[in-house]
Amino acid sequence: MNLLFIAWRNFRYRALSSFLTTLSLMLGVGLVVMVMAIYGIISEAFVRNxxxxxxxxxxxxxxxxxxxxxxxxxxxxxxxxxxxxxxxxxxxxxxxxxxxxxxxxxxxxxxxxxxxxxxxxxxxxxxxxxxxxxxxxxxxxxxxxxxxxxxxxxxxxxxxxxxxxxxxxxxxxxxxxxxxxxxxxxxxxxxxxxxxxxxxxxxxxxxxxxxxxxxxxxxxxxxxxxxxxxxxxxxxxxxxxxxxxxxxxxxxxxxxxxxxxxxxxxxxxxxxxxxxxxxxxxxxxxxxxxxxxxxxxxxxxxxxxAPIGEINKLMSVIVGPLLSALLVITLITCVVAAFGVLVAIYNSMNDRRRDIAVMRALGARRGSVTWVILFESLIIAIIGGAAGWLLAHVAIYSAGTFIEQQTGVQVGLFSVSQFEWLLLPFVLVLSLMAGIVPAMAAYRTDVGSNLSA
Incomplete structure (x- = not known):
């Protein structure tokens, strides 16, 4: 059976836990995207004005x-x-x-x-x-x-x-x-x-x-x-x-x-x-x-x-650092959400030790069991990251008329800020790192003791 399919079944089997973990990651990603978008809108508004x-x-x-x-x-x-x-x-x-x-x-x-x-x-x-x-x-x-x-x-x-x-x-x-x-x-x-x-x-x-x-x-x-x-x-x-x-x-x-x-x-x-x-x-x-x-x-x-020079000073000395600090805080939110992924999957390990032992008894290798856990972490990251990105862009697009009236900046549904494309790889890496601890626990699962329990 395909390892990714097994990971998907595990994700669906623990629906409530998976949903709450994905939701926390989605909100973290959405916050980061919105802060990046606000940074871009403010910068463009100041410069163009x-x-x-x-x-x-x-x-x-x-x-x-x-x-x-x-x-x-x-x-x-x-x-x-x-x-x-x-x-x-x-x-x-x-x-x-x-x-x-x-x-x-x-x-x-x-x-x-x-x-x-x-x-x-x-x-x-x-x-x-x-x-x-x-x-x-x-x-x-x-x-x-x-x-x-x-x-x-x-x-x-x-x-x-x-x-x-x-x-x-x-x-x-x-x-x-x-x-x-x-x-x-x-x-x-x-x-x-x-x-x-x-x-x-x-x-x-x-x-x-x-x-x-x-x-x-x-x-x-x-x-x-x-x-x-x-x-x-x-x-x-x-x-x-x-x-x-x-x-x-x-x-x-x-x-x-x-x-x-x-x-x-x-x-x-x-x-x-x-x-x-x-x-x-x-x-x-x-x-x-x-x-x-x-x-x-x-x-x-x-x-x-010189207006442009003065506004560049304002952006570099005051506005830029404030927005950067806000961006750091929202990135920390993503890290906290990644720890939530780690805790959720690790806490579920006690419930699935026997399942893992059965898989091993049927011929699954230690590496295969490890990848199932890592794939499950990646599924949470992909769904949560994509949903958070889409949610943020829908929210920004919904406020597009107001933003244009206030700043003159036109915002499209898929208007992407400068560093936004780095966010999803960052979330995937975080989730993989969060999945390493429960994956190692699965790797060390003892077949005999868990089958006889």
């Missing part, structure tokens, strides 16, 4: 990681703010002079190129103003270039698209400067649609509400980036909210903005009253990025952080 098209984030001096989390992921709190004049340093003299004419300020600002204008070239500098909330979501003051020039996706080549409506406009006669665009998650959770009015709160989700609301003019299609959970408002409207104007110093040199007497638009904040939280910068020539980063960091006024 840091690849956003721009190569530097400029903000107040302090923690570069906090600046990245705040400006790229809309997490943490702003360090401080930068004066608007620091944002102007990324533009040539012509554009700086236009800003002075439009907003008002020191005329000398328009007489020279910005310090970093030569580094930017054909790239862009997009300001962000943070500090307000809509429920749990961050309100981001920015300009229309945010939606026109930024890209997203694994290859950073996908433009923003709108599920409904349109992007922000510099000025709209109907809504003036008070327009906003909702990220896909914000729209889904709030139930708001185009035409509704969004009222932000100041400084905190439970803070004081601003009297002025913003009309929703667009809802972004899902991007799988932190932009899905943000509300974007016209930067000029953000400045006009109560408490957002910086006090003008007494000795400030100011030229009032040039205005047409027939202009019905509300007056905008002047340059000395403006601040930005951070600036998203892309160099026209990527080779200029290190030079500009060093120049900004040496200025003493601001700092420049």
């Amino acid at each position: 840091a690849a956003v098209g721009y190569n530097l984030v400029v903000g107040p001096r302090g923690s570069a990681l906090q600046l990245t989390l705040n400006s790229v992921y809309y997490l943490s709190q702003p360090i401080e703010n930068l004066p608007y004049t620091e944002y102007m340093e990324f533009f040539p003299a012509e554009e700086r002079a236009k800003m002075v004419r439009e907003f008002g300020g020191d005329p000398k600002l328009g007489e020279r190129d910005g310090v970093y204008a030569g580094f930017v070239g054909d790239g862009y500098a997009i300001p962000l103003a943070l500090g307000d909330y809509f429920g749990e979501f961050r309100v981001v003051g920015t300009i229309p270039d945010f939606f026109e020039k930024l890209r997203h996706g694994p290859e950073v080549d996908q433009p923003f698209t709108f599920r409904e409506g349109r992007a922000l406009e510099t000025y709209n006669e109907e809504n003036q400067y008070f327009e906003c665009v909702l990220g896909s998650r914000v729209a889904a959770q709030s139930g708001m649609k185009v035409g509704d009015v969004m009222n932000p709160t100041h400084g905190d989700p439970e803070g004081k509400g601003h009297g002025q609301g913003f009309t929703v003019v667009g809802i972004l299609a899902p991007t799988g980036t932190p932009n899905d959970r943000a509300v974007f408002v016209n930067l000029e409207g953000f400045y006009l909210l109560e408490g957002h104007a910086k006090p003008i110093e007494d000795d400030a040199v100011i030229t009032l903005p040039e205005r047409d007497p027939d202009d019905t638009r509300p007056p905008l904040l002047m340059i000395p009253e403006r601040e930005v939280t951070s600036i998203l910068v892309r160099n026209g020539n990527i080779m200029h990025a290190p030079g500009m980063q060093n120049r900004i960091n040496e200025s003493g006024r601001a700092q420049a952080a």
Whole structure:
């Protein structure tokens, strides 16, 4: 009779014990697979969300990681703010002079190129103003270039698209400067649609509400980036909210903005009253990025952080070790389950000593009896490992919609993480090692004493 068939009959004969042992191994393997999958999802989400098209984030001096989390992921709190004049340093003299004419300020600002204008070239500098909330979501003051020039996706080549409506406009006669665009998650959770009015709160989700609301003019299609959970408002409207104007110093040199007497638009904040939280910068020539980063960091006024570099540090220093520790714990669970295999088979040896003696009396060799026990251990490992792997992938696939909404990572039923293919051989080796002790007990079974018992 085939040894594997005998092992299978032994497995079925002790159905309850075999089921419980296999179940413990299945749960251990399932836990390991899920931890590996979570590790892969988190790593991919952080990396792809840091690849956003721009190569530097400029903000107040302090923690570069906090600046990245705040400006790229809309997490943490702003360090401080930068004066608007620091944002102007990324533009040539012509554009700086236009800003002075439009907003008002020191005329000398328009007489020279910005310090970093030569580094930017054909790239862009997009300001962000943070500090307000809509429920749990961050309100981001920015300009229309945010939606026109930024890209997203694994290859950073996908433009923003709108599920409904349109992007922000510099000025709209109907809504003036008070327009906003909702990220896909914000729209889904709030139930708001185009035409509704969004009222932000100041400084905190439970803070004081601003009297002025913003009309929703667009809802972004899902991007799988932190932009899905943000509300974007016209930067000029953000400045006009109560408490957002910086006090003008007494000795400030100011030229009032040039205005047409027939202009019905509300007056905008002047340059000395403006601040930005951070600036998203892309160099026209990527080779200029290190030079500009060093120049900004040496200025003493601001700092420049490379988002991808900061996220890699976060993964290697904090997130990676935590997930590795969790993976070690789940692997220990597999080892404990393997000891369960050993105990279950070893405890059954007293019940089958006579069976083994009969097999030996009928001509079975010691090696054959040993392999029957090892095959039984392998059957438990194969069934438990395969069932645990499948169970974990079904669970992950069932949560696929939620995972994609939260991280932008698409998960298939058979999406395999980097080292997952090593798990089944590991479980088989563990089970073989666990089967050695009961197999040796079977090998040493005395035929005469057990037949006469």
